[in-house]
Amino acid sequence: MATASAQTEIVVWVGGEPGQTTVYDDLASxxxxSQGDVSVTVVxxxxxxxxxxxxxxxxxxEGPDLFTFGTGPGQPAALIAGGLVADLTGAYYEHDWASTIPEGIVVQTSSEGSLWAFGNEVETTGMFYNSAIFEENGISVPTTWAEMEAAVATLMEAGYDTPIGLAGADRWPASHWMSMMMGRYAGPxxxxxxxxxxxxxxxAPFVAAMARFEEMAENGWFGPTPIAIGYGELMDSFWAGDVPMTFxxxxxxxxxxxxxxxxISDYSVFAVPPFxxxxxxxxxxxxxxxxxxRGNSENVDAAVAFLNYMFLTQEGRVALLNAGTIPVGPLDAALAEADMPxxxxxxxxxxxxxxxxxxVPAFLDTITPASLTDVTYDGLQAILLDVMSPEEFTAEMQAAWQVAKDAGEIMLPGGLNPQ
Known part of the structure; x- marks a missing residue:
């Protein structure tokens, strides 16, 4: 008489409110x-x-077989050093994760030549704009810096004293500009x-990026008092149609x-053109x-299979998008099927x-030490106030970075050893 094979049980831990069904519960079901011999339980x-x-x-x-955890400086180091997490480099090559995980994400989730995590919950930034205002003023979406300058000049002539809302009072919105601009000038x-x-x-590239940022501020692109306006107030003005653009x-x-x-149909997004x-x-x-x-999990292969289902299949990627979670990698095929705004x-x-x-990183402030973040937040406000030069700003950044680097408070070097 044939006996039924035992099921492989995988326990998955995710953050959220207990008792509420999440996209991960649906994906697990x-x-x-689809597997039959695997049972994934989400906690x-x-x-x-x-x-x-x-x-x-x-x-x-006794912990979960699979779990989500931070990837910033210091967070995963103890897990790796303690042997508490599995080396995923073999899975990366075996399942061609390189076709899905961008290199910029790999370097944030790897160290000592090995991959330790599959990147989750991607965020990005872009220039949100009011297309109705653009149309009323004969402005096309700029694709060059000269066109960007012309668009801003036209908006200012039309009476918009803040062509691009910045919300400098809350400091962190300006760091999004810094991350994007430094990435543009220096490249990945x-x-x-x-x-x-x-x-x-x-x-030089970082100084040049901040010099361009300083120039934009001096020319009034962010309005007459960019550090007097907070994020909530700015977004209210943007959605009301009083501010044409915000990054x-x-x-x-x-x-x-x-x-x-x-x-809402008046609003769209474009990539800031090359500087x-x-x-x-x-x-x-x-x-x-x-x-x-988990490093000593007996179900590594099954856990990898669940990761592949979530992030490599069309079904999984569409489900994540519909839930508002953006998976790493190319999105065009899944976006065409997803039900998103x-x-x-x-x-x-x-x-x-x-x-x-x-x-390039959207948020350098999340992958650099808190001590550097404080320096950059304050320094960006100082640039907007025209009381600090790009050279002084980047020098303060480097000084804080070196202290953190010497103390071992930065991310471990990323990149994978070839196989």
Whole structure:
């Protein structure tokens, strides 16, 4: 008499409200049905329960087989050093994850030549704009810096004293500009050279990026008092049609749909054009967390199979998009099938359009030490106030970076050993 084979049971931990069904519950159910011999169970808990319980559970060998966790400086180092997470390099090559995970994400989730996490929850940034205002003033979406300058001049002549809203009072919105602009001037390699090698924030491309930012501020692009306006006030003005443009991310879309109502169709997104001749557009991509597998899990292959289902199949990618979670990698095929707001499709199509150029971090402030973040936030306000030069700003950045680097507070060098 034949006996039924035992099921492989995988426990997955994710953050969220206990008892609420998440996209991961739905994906687990669909995956279980497709496999038959695998049972994935998703455990959801808030961070005040999840975070304190995770490392003790992993250390006891009783934690989840698969879980999400941060990828910023210092966060995964203890897990890696303690052997609490599995090396995913073999899976990366075996399942051709390189076709899905951009190199810019790989360097954020790898160290010592090995991959430790599958990047999760991608965010990007772009120039949100009011197409009705553009049309009323005869402005086409700019594709060169000269066209960008002309668009801003036309808007100012039309009476818009803040052509591009910045929300400098809250400091962090200006850092989105810094991340994008430094990435444009230095390229992915230049950013990685500072983060993981011997490059310095005082290198010429970073100074040039901040000089362009200073020039934009001096010319009134961000309005007469950019550090007097907070993010909430700015977005209210943007959705009301009083500010034509603002550089931000897709997290504003749901609020925009509510605020603008039927006028939401007036809004779209474009990539800020190259600042210099010959410069490439690099989409900004950052991840909020990564997927890790417990180091002593007996179900690594099954956990990898679930990762592949979530991130490599059309079904999984569409489900994530419909839930508002953006998976790493090319999105064009999944976007065509997903049920997302038009504005969300716009920004991710814009990001996808330039993906072959290589991505740069959308949020340098999330992958650099907090001490450097404080310096950059204050320094960006000082540039906007015209009390600090680009050279002084980048020198302060480098000084804070060197202190953190000497103390071992930066991300471990990324990149994979070839196989």
């Amino acid at each position: 669909a995956f279980n049905e 959801t808990n808030t961070s005040d329960v999840f975070n304190p319980a995770l490392i003790p559970a992993l250390s006891a060998g 390699e230049g950013i990685e050279n500072v983060l993981f090698a011997d490059g310095e924030w005082t290198d 931000t991310g897709p997290w504003v879309i749901s609020g925009g749909i509510e605020a603008a109502g039927d006028r 210099e001749d010959g410069q490439q557009i690099h989409p900004t991509n950052s991840i909020g967390s990564g997927w890790y597998i 038009a504005l969300a499709v716009d920004i991710w199509n814009t990001s996808d359009e330039y993906a072959s150029n290589g991505s």
